Amino acid sequence: MPMLTVDGKQIEFKQGQTVIEAARAAGIDIPHFCWHPSLSVSGNCRVCLVEIEKMPKLAISCSTYAMDGMVVYTKSEKTLQARSAVMEFILINHPLDCPICDEAGECKLQEYAYAHGSGESHFEEIKVRKEKRVQLGPNIKFDGDRCIMCSRCIRFSDEIAKQNQLTFIKRGDKVTITTFPGESFDNPYTLNTTDICPVGALTNQDFRFKSRVWEMSKTNSVCVGCSRGCNTEVWVRNNQILRLTPRQNNDVNSYWMCDNGRLNTFKNVNAENRINGTFIRKEGELEKVSWEEALKVAAKSLKDYKSGEIAFIGSAFTTCEDNFALVKFAKSLGVVNIDFVNHTVQGDQDDILIREDKTPNTLGAELSGVRSGSNGLSVEGMMKAIKEGKIKALYVMEDDVASLNEEYEKILSKLELLIVHSANENKTTTLADIVFPASTYAEKNGTFVNFQGRVQRIRPAVATEEMDRALDGMKMSRWDKFGTKFDRWMQGLKYDSKPSWKIFTMLSTYLGGKTKYEMAEDVFIDLTHSVDSFKGLDYDTIGEQGVLLKIKQTVTV
Amino acid sequence: MPVQKRKEDLNILEKLYIPEIVKGMALTLKNMFRPNVTMQYPEVRFEPPSSYRGRPVLVQEKNGTERCVACGLCSRVCPALAIEVQASETELEKERYPQKFEINMLRCIFCGFCEEVCPEEAIVMSKDYELVFKNRKDAIFGKDKLLVQVDNLKDRLEFLRKFK
Numbered sequence: 213m214p215m216l217t218v219d220g221k222q223i224e225f226k227q228g229q230t231v232i233e234a235a236r237a238a239g240i241d242i243p244h245f246c247w248h249p250s251l252s253v254s255g256n257c258r259v260c261l262v263e264i265e266k267m268p269k270l271a272i273s274c275s276t277y278a279m280d281g282m283v284v285y286t287k288s289e290k291t292l293q294a295r296s297a298v299m300e301f302i303l304i305n306h307p308l309d310c311p312i313c314d315e316a317g318e319c320k321l322q323e324y325a326y327a328h329g330s331g332e333s334h335f336e337e338i339k340v341r342k343e344k345r346v347q348l349g350p351n352i353k354f355d356g357d358r359c360i361m362c363s364r365c366i367r368f369s370d371e372i373a374k375q376n377q378l379t380f381i382k383r384g385d386k387v388t389i390t391t392f393p394g395e396s397f398d399n400p401y402t403l404n405t406t407d408i409c410p411v412g413a414l415t416n417q418d419f420r421f422k423s424r425v426w427e428m429s430k431t432n433s434v435c436v437g438c439s440r441g442c443n444t445e446v447w448v449r450n451n452q453i454l455r456l457t458p459r460q461n462n463d464v465n466s467y468w469m470c471d472n473g474r475l476n477t478f479k480n481v482n483a484e485n486r487i488n489g490t491f492i493r494k495e496g497e498l499e500k501v502s503w504e505e506a507l508k509v510a511a512k513s514l515k516d517y518k519s520g521e522i523a524f525i526g527s528a529f530t531t532c533e534d535n536f537a538l539v540k541f542a543k544s545l546g547v548v549n550i551d552f553v554n555h556t557v558q559g560d561q562d563d564i565l566i567r568e569d570k571t572p573n574t575l576g577a578e579l580s581g582v583r584s585g586s587n588g589l590s591v592e593g594m595m596k597a598i599k600e601g602k603i604k605a606l607y608v609m610e611d612d613v614a615s616l617n618e619e620y621e622k623i624l625s626k627l628e629l630l631i632v633h634s635a636n637e638n639k640t641t642t643l644a645d646i647v648f649p650a651s652t653y654a655e656k657n658g659t660f661v662n663f664q665g666r667v668q669r670i671r672p673a674v675a676t677e678e679m680d681r682a683l684d685g686m687k688m689s690r691w692d693k694f695g696t697k698f699d700r701w702m703q704g705l706k707y708d709s710k711p712s713w714k715i716f717t718m719l720s721t722y723l724g725g726k727t728k729y730e731m732a733e734d735v736f737i738d739l740t741h742s743v744d745s746f747k748g749l750d751y752d753t754i755g756e757q758g759v760l761l762k763i764k765q766t767v768t769v
Numbered sequence: 770m771p772v773q774k775r776k777e778d779l780n781i782l783e784k785l786y787i788p789e790i791v792k793g794m795a796l797t798l799k800n801m802f803r804p805n806v807t808m809q810y811p812e813v814r815f816e817p818p819s820s821y822r823g824r825p826v827l828v829q830e831k832n833g834t835e836r837c838v839a840c841g842l843c844s845r846v847c848p849a850l851a852i853e854v855q856a857s858e859t860e861l862e863k864e865r866y867p868q869k870f871e872i873n874m875l876r877c878i879f880c881g882f883c884e885e886v887c888p889e890e891a892i893v894m895s896k897d898y899e900l901v902f903k904n905r906k907d908a909i910f911g912k913d914k915l916l917v918q919v920d921n922l923k924d925r926l927e928f929l930r931k932f933k
Binding site for chain 2: 310311312316344345420421422423424426427690691694695698699700701
């Protein structure tokens, strides 16, 4: 392997790597604005200048190829001087409006100005003003003043989103970014530019001015928008999700996620129509009752039916743990009619991230045994059997079956007993006889299996009534750590809901079952013992980046 | 203050006791002719100097808007976590403003860090020291109680410019 020396440290590198890449691989961070590991090299910010022996001038490390025997200094007097000068140059026209700017706290320019800036400027002239608050696209606002012309967003939309929508216009200090005439910056991946923007020039319309970044806690999670399962971070303040951002995982989503996943997968967690507590139909109306009563009634009414008269519908929206607990519960009742609904949108797929299958866990649900195949009825078969009166009781977990089509809605109203787990009110819950409040993906531990067969962890970011941020080891912001119950910023709504596996476990004790699951990992360990593909796994080995399952049977999705 | 002497160290005059009484009486007599420093509160009220750190208030500009841009630095620096800010967007040139600004006066320790950190001179310590509330709820001051006209805060703003 060829070697180069960076700050006196010998580093191995692969032929074709640039100096900045080689240094980064060895854990040496060279400051950079315009360079991004998965975008092409532009080399316009000049902040990554380094001193290289035998080169007459300083060279930008992002576009200089590493060569055997090269000696690089990233902290030499000359380098530091140049870096400070470049910072001063970039800051000439950058407004001093950090108190107003949303990026403050996670701003590369702010960080580098502290680390490498001289603290003052030679320039006393009036700063060049540009357009502010430009609506570049449906989700993005652009502030021309703050832009440092690194061109990351332009390269992103060209190279990653594959849509040439952004460009520079004008010259010199009047350069600004705009869309092509008549175009709107509206591809499905636009909001990634707000993440890679090193300053606060591009802001997320949905999150704008909602919160300071340091006031939120962030929890590693997985997006539930489609079967890609992009790795995400969930940002929470006062028990409310305020935004989602992508988390790097080169095997799944690289650095990106789509706008739909970012904007539309967390709103239901704090929606008005969350189901808060257990409900039972009394005299035609759903009435809130205690957990004990609901569980007792559910257990009693399930006993009234023969196992052939009951059917279970699992869900690809929820975790492997929930589905496995459902299968185990159904089997304890002797029920064989178990299936789940596929939510595929034909044609809504690209070769970047978005997948046709709009559920995060189709493979996981199948592997957990929710599809009984030839032994039991499929969802369509169930509906037919309900119509014919053969199936009288249906148990639906976290899927809005009634909304699939009008016929299903009519059929479901014929049931004698409909038990539903759901996080939000929907058509199915309005038809239900017993409703259990299910925790959303942001409120529980669990695992999803994405379309590649990669099992990935989700963690609770929002606390439910039974949870405590500190005691349950959830991520905490400074406010969470020091707040008391008398502080208003600690009084965010907590819902009375439980993860589905827990509801099944509680219900089975009312039916004399012996399943004893204390936490989600117990269910998962049980799953690893029952299903070969999961063998030998536990939550620690899955870790932050997930593990590819060894799936023997070919699964049709 | 003279160092207290032990009994065995007293000299003869001190042991005699009476001269010491006379000394004390002389001090009392002297003070009787000095100007009076006690104030008859609440009939007479203390007007603090501009360096005084009373309750923190928000500066309201002459056009009625707040100076604050809801950057959240006061809330971050506050060692007692007394301040809560919720920002929002406006059409004005300063595009950010505090939709909600609350100081929990039960938490506030009058350290003045919020004033020191404020990049806009928008939160300042006032001369107001009369803080009475009957319950926890009343102790949380919202924008209605915090906003004070800039004219009433001239002293403090001048002081800050001189010494901050």
